Amino acid sequence: MLVSRRGGDVGMSHLPSKNQHTFHPLHAQKTFSLEDVGQGVDQRFAGILDSLTNAFVSLDRQWRVTYINLQAESLLQKTREELLGKILWEAFPEALGSTFYRKYHEAFETLTSIRFEEFYPHLHKWFEVQAYRSKKGMSVYFQDITRHKQVEEELFTLAAIVESSDDAIFSRTLDGIVLSWNTGAERLYGYSALEMIGQSIHTLVPPERRQEWEEIMQRLAEGQRIEHVETVRSRKDGRRIDVSITVSPVRDATGKIIGASTIARDITKRKHAEKRQHLLNEASNALVSSLDHQLTLPEVAQLIVPTLADYCRIALVDEQQQIKEITVNHIDPEKIALVRELYESYKDRAYITYGVQRILQTGKPELLSTISGDVLESVQQSPEVLQIIRALGLESYMGVPLLARGKTIGAITFSSVQAHRYYTPDDLSFAQELARRIALVLENARLHREAQAEIAERKQAEEQQRVLKERMLALATTDQVTELPNHRALLAQLDQELERAQRYERACSLLFLDLDHFKALNDGYGHTAGDAVLYEFASLIRARLRRIDTVGRWGGEEFVAILPELQADEALLLAEEVRAAVAAHTFSVGGGIHLTCSVGMA
Template sequence: MRGIWMRWPSPFSKRLRDWLPYAVGVALLATLLISLAAVAIWQERGRQRERATLATQTIVRLLEAHVVDVISQADVLLRTVALHYHLPPRADARTTSSGQVARAFREHSELAALPGLEGYRALMPALLSLCVADVSGEVLIGDEQGDNIAARDDFQQARALPKSGLIVRGPVQETVDGEVRWVLRLSRGLRNESGEFLGMVSADLSTDAFAAVFTTLNLGERGAATLRAADLSMIYRHPWPANGRGVVGSKEVSPQLRAALAASPDSGEFVATTVVDGVPRINAYRKVAGLPLLVLVGLPESDFPSGWNLLDTSLLLVAATTLLVAAYAALQLYRSSKRQLDAVQRRYEAIVESSHDAIISKSLDGRVLSWNTGAEAIFGWTAEEMIGQPLLRLFPPDLLDEEAHILQRLQRGERVEAFDTRRLRKDGSTVAISVSISPVRDGQGQLVAASKIARDITRQKMLEEQIRTLAFTDALTRLPNRRLLMDRLERAQQNGQRQAEWGALLFIDLDRFKPVNDTHGHEVGDQMLISVSRRLQAAVREADTVARLGGDEFVVLCERLGADETQALRGAQMVRDKVLLALAQPHQIGELLLQGSASVGIQPFLGTQFTPVELLRAADQAMYAVKRPACVHQVPAAPQLP
């Protein structure tokens, strides 16, 4: 039987030999296709995860910029109050009653012509309270007037650390109009020119101030964005979980987040199930620059293709069926993955396109690769006009070197955090922007492009300029006030020291101005002061500074009067004579014709031997030394400083 078996194999054996090469071929081809499909899906999954990470990082940077914007608006108000409100010296605060201190506080303030604390709160309704405390912690002005906040840790930090800057505490619960609200407590210390601690200005910022920032983000149905404090206490979240705002103040987070923060405190990514709502998400976090805050953004894992489970199913089908089924399954896997990836890409593009900020990517040679509608709104150029064009067309001529410096920093692996600069619009006008730039690298870590986010800060700059104007100019005459005068006087002394040139202060006091107010009213008096200010500006040299100290007192700062003291005094006297002549002319106020005159004291100076305060006091004494009842006075040489 053995020989027969060998010479005449059975039909089954023959069929096996016939199909074996095909079976092996099919198996090999199937294995090759499966391997290629697996590699393709793995690569697509890797690219998808990179894009998902880029999407979350971009949203985190956008969210950080808007959070900084909200805090900065509140800080601008705190800085303004800290700049204007000067508390009485410590000795006065210890030897007077709280009511006297409060009155003295208001008398020292230079905001008599400006809105009070309620006026500042009106600029930002999210500030639930605003108060100012003295060195002992007693609240002199504000919602908590009469309370003592010396035991608060922000007050102790402001007192102990001269350069503590903006202090952020919270979230904490405060009762406002009978309602318990969650707030962030923002504080700044008040100090005089010598650095002595005088007190603190503090405000409670409602956590609802971040609602507009968070609700504008397009995170899909299950995406989430969170703002937490440095100790991971929750401040705000969008969307809120089923139990609503009961999670505010909670420090419960996933172990993956704590591990990621331990490894990279400033920024990073991690995948975890969110503790608050139990949704698995791909997350990115970022520490807010200069603030004890942390922003997090998570996109659900279900939005991204799983890939591998489908591949396993396809492998089982290929093992049990034909090569056609394997090829078909691989094709369907690719199409499914591609559709989901395209959906994620469209969502990412929707987020980018819905942003009011300019989101731009550029190649290493500076050419634009992407351009969103926010960029069109800010710069005026459409995507068709900008893609493929050099980004340098947005740079003013004096800032062309800025791009090369930015590229060098990116090549070193540095991120360019938010910095203020200027760019050109299509119509040739300039726009103030705040820019953040991050390097974009390929899978091998090579720098291939750069991602840029630019925010239009024109309105913020205008607000800062308005506040600066209020801080350094007289509200009635728009002349420099005492603070700006003292600053310019100090610089004039320093310039005179370097160049060995004399300067002079002319202290001007209007004669018989009080009867004008008493007889004709303060409105006529104000119009006369405005007329005096205009005449003074017209009478002095272009380089001179005319300032109003208050009431009917003005000061003219004359610089560069020469190296010879006699010649310098003669120059100052010539300016004085022009001032007296200009002020001696009648003032036409409505139907009234008012005769005016003034007394002028001159105090020359050379270098920084005396402080600005001493020079101003000497000029005041020189004015009183020559003040007479007559309308116009001739002034002798200034007295010597003590």
């Protein structure tokens, strides 16, 4: 080969010098002077020139073609007969004024060799040309590099795509040493190409993800392509980011795997959105599981830590507008007491810059993306508060009110102790949405409690009204002495029973019972004793009747018994039974007396 190319650059180490050219055909070696190449090329060299892989043309001082080898015929698409003896610019008039024309004249006039690459539109080809000035004219070596240019263009296009891609694209050895690093990788990971090329990719892999990394490398060594694996990587600033990576093996010409290329896409926002939605769903489920916020809010705090905070605090305002802490949670349970101590240290201060009490006072959210020196300066006068803040390692903070019907009913604070987690306005918006849902559930629970109390109060009033109505009805239909239905109630019951007997053609009997000599007893022993006798008489009658029978006081010492579905002969037997029972009974009046009764039947 006369021309050596590597990596898209043309090398000159194997090109002939101005006056001497060395050929290396497969069957021989021959060194000759360029002066030998010209008009009437010696037959000794013609065979050698025809065997060259490069095209060769010799020109005299008048630009006439004096020799053309087989490769030149093929590339120029003209035969020797068409070119030998012809002036080059007449044979190729389209080349007049072209780069070929200018470069050839430059070499001719300066008596120097020249090399260049140029596209020849007439043949739709790219040529690499080397022109050598000699005493007899000029020798031109050229070769078709169109395919090489196409590959080069494709590589340039690919490089441009890689460099302009929003995704991080980089390559590395099997040992993890970075070989290339695009602008997308710089943006994603925060490291420049100068910082990463030549360094280990392990810089990006968090310790807890090393096992995952080893598994990926093992699959890669087996020739597998790893697609869209979602994982976590570390940025230069220490922040953890969620990425989706695709890793492909890189092979050499023999097919051996020598490295890997990686495409990484930032999915942090999507993962955060998924985590937040999951938190909202779980918090909503916890909140509606019970109306008792003493149970549900601690569950919500367990969800907030560590998804959204390293520690949090939820407080409510009671009916007396006093702050009542509901729950505190911390990723380190041993520091929960420290969080409470922090609140106790500033809760009674006249002026508070940040925190639950301030939020409850203003009803406005708070956001401190970083706990700067200015923030700490505000508590310099309180060494104990400053000491607790430093002990907690507070890095970022936000707090939101719980608002219901325009009224602040509580507050939630979120705190981060991790250097890579800083709260943003987007985080604050999410916290407000979470607070909105919590406040809505709390308000609904309050309304439910009020409604239940109102319902209970209404039911109690209704029950009292029912009892009152029953009492009034009883007073209107019950005889106060005997506790039996009175005359009015008996008439109503008698109408019902007679109507039923007539409708169903059933029997219905009546007994009329009168206590004998009652007036004399009432006059002799008094009305109180008379009432007692009437009560005992009523009890004797009632004891002998069926459950479906009705006995009532008709008036004075007279009583009526209504006997549904009882025939006259059966009623007569019952009347005799009642009469005999009364006659045998000793009434508890005056040390005990005996009375009789008269019974009529209908």
